[in-house]
Amino acid sequence: MFTQFFGNYLLNENLVTPEQLIDGLQAKKNTRMKLGVLAINAGYMTAGQVETVHMKQSTMDKRFGDIAVECGFVTSEQIDELLNQQPQGYLLLGQAFVDKGYMTNAQFEDAIRTYKEKYSLTDEDLNEGEDGKSSVMVDSLIDLSSTSNPDLYKEYIILLMNNLIRFTGDDYTPLKPEFNLSDNSELYITVQGINNGFDVDTALVADEETLIQFASRYADESFTEMNEYVDASACDFMNLHNGLFTVNMSNEKELELKLTPPSTKKGINADDHGDVIVLPVQYPFGIVKFVITK
Amino acid sequence: MSMNIKDMKVLVCDDSILSRKKLKDCIIAIGCSEVYEAADGEEAVTRFKEYHPDLVFMDIVMPKKDGIAAVTEILEEDKNAKVVMASSVGTQSFLKDAIKAGAYDFLQKPLDPEQVKRIINNISSQGGN
Numbered sequence: 217m218f219t220q221f222f223g224n225y226l227l228n229e230n231l232v233t234p235e236q237l238i239d240g241l242q243a244k245k246n247t248r249m250k251l252g253v254l255a256i257n258a259g260y261m262t263a264g265q266v267e268t269v270h271m272k273q274s275t276m277d278k279r280f281g282d283i284a285v286e287c288g289f290v291t292s293e294q295i296d297e298l299l300n301q302q303p304q305g306y307l308l309l310g311q312a313f314v315d316k317g318y319m320t321n322a323q324f325e326d327a328i329r330t331y332k333e334k335y336s337l338t339d340e341d342l343n344e345g346e347d348g349k350s351s352v353m354v355d356s357l358i359d360l361s362s363t364s365n366p367d368l369y370k371e372y373i374i375l376l377m378n379n380l381i382r383f384t385g386d387d388y389t390p391l392k393p394e395f396n397l398s399d400n401s402e403l404y405i406t407v408q409g410i411n412n413g414f415d416v417d418t419a420l421v422a423d424e425e426t427l428i429q430f431a432s433r434y435a436d437e438s439f440t441e442m443n444e445y446v447d448a449s450a451c452d453f454m455n456l457h458n459g460l461f462t463v464n465m466s467n468e469k470e471l472e473l474k475l476t477p478p479s480t481k482k483g484i485n486a487d488d489h490g491d492v493i494v495l496p497v498q499y500p501f502g503i504v505k506f507v508i509t510k
Numbered sequence: 511m512s513m514n515i516k517d518m519k520v521l522v523c524d525d526s527i528l529s530r531k532k533l534k535d536c537i538i539a540i541g542c543s544e545v546y547e548a549a550d551g552e553e554a555v556t557r558f559k560e561y562h563p564d565l566v567f568m569d570i571v572m573p574k575k576d577g578i579a580a581v582t583e584i585l586e587e588d589k590n591a592k593v594v595m596a597s598s599v600g601t602q603s604f605l606k607d608a609i610k611a612g613a614y615d616f617l618q619k620p621l622d623p624e625q626v627k628r629i630i631n632n633i634s635s636q637g638g639n
Contacts, residue, residue, distance in 0.1 A: 383620075435528055448528035455526070455571065456619055459598020463618070466601035475599060477525055477573045 217377050219305030221353045223389030225331050236318045241387040242500040243312040249303040251280045253311050255290060256325045258298060263322035265289045305386055350374045358393045363510050368414050372461055373495065376506060379457045380497065384433045387500060394494040397486045397507065406450040408458055408478035413471045417489065418458060419507040420450050426502030451478040513564065515541040515634050521563040522547050523554035523580065525572040533567060536623050540630050551575025555583045565633050570597035570604055578607045585612040594629055596621060
């Protein structure tokens with residue numbers, strides 16, 4: 217989840233614009249990590265040293281690592297270690313922004329440092345995988361203290377973020393939460409109720425084009441128009457995600473929740489839904505909003 | 511006595527047309543040729559009585575009649591019916607309800623084609639009703 221929340225952080229700090237974020241999310245999967253960014257992330261080199269090596273590289277036919285070692289910025293062992301690292305998603309996203317010229321190496325260095333400080337992330341946390349510290353990140357995204365059961369809402373949101381990665385891809389960023397739905401006759405809404413101990417309505421909201429793209433990813437098909445399969449994909453995603461939530465609650469909290477059958481319709485009547493938390497999620501193809509009643 | 515996989519009749523019950531299609535494709539790929547569908551619990555019972563399938567895959571959360579109620583009715587119709595729950599809600603209480611109702615097995619969604627294959631192979635080696 218670091219990657220997704222790193223995007224949210226860059227956006228909140230105005231380090232990238234929403235358009236640049238979408239562009240970066242799109243470019244991420246074809247981005248190749250450069251040694252300079254890895255060295256900055258590891259704390260082995262400063263952005264200034266990386267620039268120095270780049271300048272020298274333009275005058276001689278040598279590899280980045282060799283020049284950096286010759287200049288005494290890093291050891292060859294450190295270079296080997298960086299080369300053997302599996303690139304983390306949030307680094308790829310940062311590299312994409314640097315490649316596109318949206319951020320300089322220095323800005324990226326600064327952003328990584330403050331991001332890690334903000335969430336008290338150590339390099340070990342980052343290497344342990346993307347799951348750790350998710351609780352801290354959800355806390356930073358949204359204040360759930362006004363809800364009836366902040367712990368359950370938090371678990372719900374963490375699972376949602378992970379299920380989005382698992383079933384639709386990791387190239388999304390959660391945006392600033394909203395607390396109301398507006399009447400809208402054009403948007404599609406897929407609703408499923410949870411009851412028997414955690415009584416809420418959950419929903420997925422998107423415009424037609426975005427829903428088709430989201431459904432295509434979830435179902436691993438190439439839908440081109442709104443049809444019953446797109447409708448069913450949205451229902452299936454909600455049913456799967458909510459189902460996995462009920463399984464976790466049953467196993468971890470002895471809470472035996474039940475679900476109502478999901479359904480999709482066009483047009484939102486805000487009065488139908490009452491007090492809500494809305495979690496907009498930015499994908500390269502559009503924004504999908506996830507709704508849970510308070 | 512064993513039964514050929516290609517002679518096996520399978521009924522897929524799920525309110526999602528996408529879930530039915532994915533599971534049906536998977537079952538056909540394993541080698542079954544007669545696969546029927548039902549979109550809710552009521553239709554599941556009707557189709558069961560109509561086709562007497564050798565194996566039924568049953569979702570739980572469905573309109574009109576849920577999967578647990580449908581399994582109960584199907585087992586009343588044929589106590590040897592093989593009904594496998596295939597659902598996202600694998601909670602302790604639904605697992606218990608499914609066992610009590612007489613379900614043969616329980617698959618947690620997202621479905622793993624290997625597990626579907628294992629079940630079809632098991633039923634095939636045990637023979638028909």
